[in-house]
Amino acid sequence: MLIVQKYGGTSVADIERIKAVAERVAKTVEAGNQVVVVVSAMAGETDKLIELAHQVNPSPGEREMDLLLSSGERVTSALTAMAIQALGYKAIALTGRQMGIVTDSVHTKAKIERITGERAFQALKDGYVVVVAGFQGVTEEGEDVTTLGRGGSDLTAVAIAWALNADLCEIYTDVEGVFTTDPNIVPEARKLQRISYEEMLELASSGAKVLQTRSVELAMKYNVPLVVRSSFNDKPGTYVCKEDKEMEKVMVSGVAYDKNQVKITILKVPDRPGIAARLFKQIADANIVVDMIVQNISSDGQSTDISFTVPKTDRERAVEIAQRVSSELGAGGVVVDENIAKVSIVGVGMKTHSGVAAKMFETLAEHGINIMMISTSEIKVSCVINDKYTELAVRALHEAFNLKEG
């Protein structure tokens, strides 16, 4: 088999962990497999580099930011290849460019356009373990380094698994798989043996940090078989795969939460067609991803309040755009609420079970938790609440949908 193994920051946090990764790779080779390893930066490195950048410049150039941030994964890829070499195996470290990971040129948030992978193909044929620096690529002309955004190494791994037509993509992390919810909040949270791409996608985009959203999208699109498992032990982990009959019997598979958003409201927007389009086009042009949007008729009946949520990191730029649009439209100004959390329930079973959303609202109401925004998809219901109720809401929903039983 050709296996892609991705090791996250905690799995390569220090020399001992890197040696443990090398041992696992060696074992996988000994079992008769070809292995491509994708590594993140050592835990804390990327944050350290971001901190340094902000110390020299409050708004550093994004091109230079990518050059800076890409160095962490390069270091780990070199060290990991050396550690594998030390065990007597042939290993070659490849940067994003050397792997042929071509992206668009949206620095710090680049999208992979294609992977040529010629050197990797050749190296695998020659009996090498290929160790790829995650999180990075190059622009079309091959000149500038780009990075793929937070969690980008997951995306690198899935994209490589797809490009090389790998049999399996293993995502190694510091948890044992995908849980029904965050075990730090609910100790009875249960590890799922299997979960569908769709559910995983909804969980990831609802704040579950185990896999990066775009990597799940890509895996789903190209049907790349994924396993999420721990690099600290040999337990089997959680398979992420196509939905099957068994999964549909379960109403809700997991509860996720996200404290990393802010709610921005433009007050008293004149109620004319095209206003929302104007606002959200400008926000999209700034490469800010809006999560939830709610529009209410204002008390005066002549205007509406438009609320939306964006990641906290984009707060400053999003507010700036909202304020500009507000004054252009003669609206009533912009209000920002930082103390929000999004709580979500996810499950393919929702397609066939009715009343799931109602049960969620009831459960929150029973605990005196006010719902500020609601959004739903075929297999997900999300509610924005005051963030002080996050843990309470997660526990209550985990209990109400009986998730510890499985």
Added chain:
Amino acid sequence: MLIVQKYGGTSVADIERIKAVAERVAKTVEAGNQVVVVVSAMAGETDKLIELAHQVNPSPGEREMDLLLSSGERVTSALTAMAIQALGYKAIALTGRQMGIVTDSVHTKAKIERITGERAFQALKDGYVVVVAGFQGVTEEGEDVTTLGRGGSDLTAVAIAWALNADLCEIYTDVEGVFTTDPNIVPEARKLQRISYEEMLELASSGAKVLQTRSVELAMKYNVPLVVRSSFNDKPGTYVCKEDKEMEKVMVSGVAYDKNQVKITILKVPDRPGIAARLFKQIADANIVVDMIVQNISSDGQSTDISFTVPKTDRERAVEIAQRVSSELGAGGVVVDENIAKVSIVGVGMKTHSGVAAKMFETLAEHGINIMMISTSEIKVSCVINDKYTELAVRALHEAFNLKEG
């Protein structure tokens, strides 16, 4: 003017130092100059990375080593560009590859073959300060990262100054210029206002750490005007330039020492032609630079002892080769002496003054210092002595040649 400014590790050691570099660059721009900045890794970073590499693998692959080590300068180049941007100037960070620094493929000790520099030319034309990651290049095919060896950022700076036809190459460091000897040993050591390329070259290859040897060779070859000065103040530094009449009046310009070599002796080598060639070809093939060589007729008159010195870092490999050659030839084995130092006096005045070497030997003898090896050039005399006498020898020679007077 087009000025290349190179900042060493201590000059970019932390955020405050990087900001100070940005201020100096800004001042140079304000004075009407175009500026290319070459940066080293932050002080200590390269050693830290080497240490990590050796922790995972006692003999790490050199290709991976280069990928690892090149990351330090990339980080500094990005941060420095950001710091210049923060002051309101346009700045672009370029890696060795982006600068078009093409090298051979001798990893960890690559030689620059050419510099295309297209992006730098264009960026300068567009009003940017160009910040280049020192110490690194790419192989001919543009695929693999190479590094230029210790002090490689000096070489990067001089090579760029030559390739861009710069008017001046400033080497910023933590000392105020080139001194008659190490001020840590001789407090009366005097800063030289000017020194010839030839003298600087001899000083550098004799252990003076202020400039990397190959960078001086290159500057001399292409007549690149150099200044060595401190990034911690505005003092003028030392000009390194062509020899002139004034310089010749001075017999000795400086005293250098080098504790970084070991002496390897092959005992009782059969005295046949071609033996030395055979030994030193093998050592050269291993990319080890031999400094001094002495061959003595052995006491039996039938064989010779061959002694040579190499950098301590190459000790292991050089001894291995010497032992192989020794047993091939049926010689008497290999002896290694670690406790040696090389003390050198340098001056273009030697060409026209006689008795300089004799005075050096006398001075050492007066202080009871035994000379183990001697080598001379037109403008240099070097003696290998027991390293415990290093400081004594340097002080005595500085005094004997009256260097504090100038």
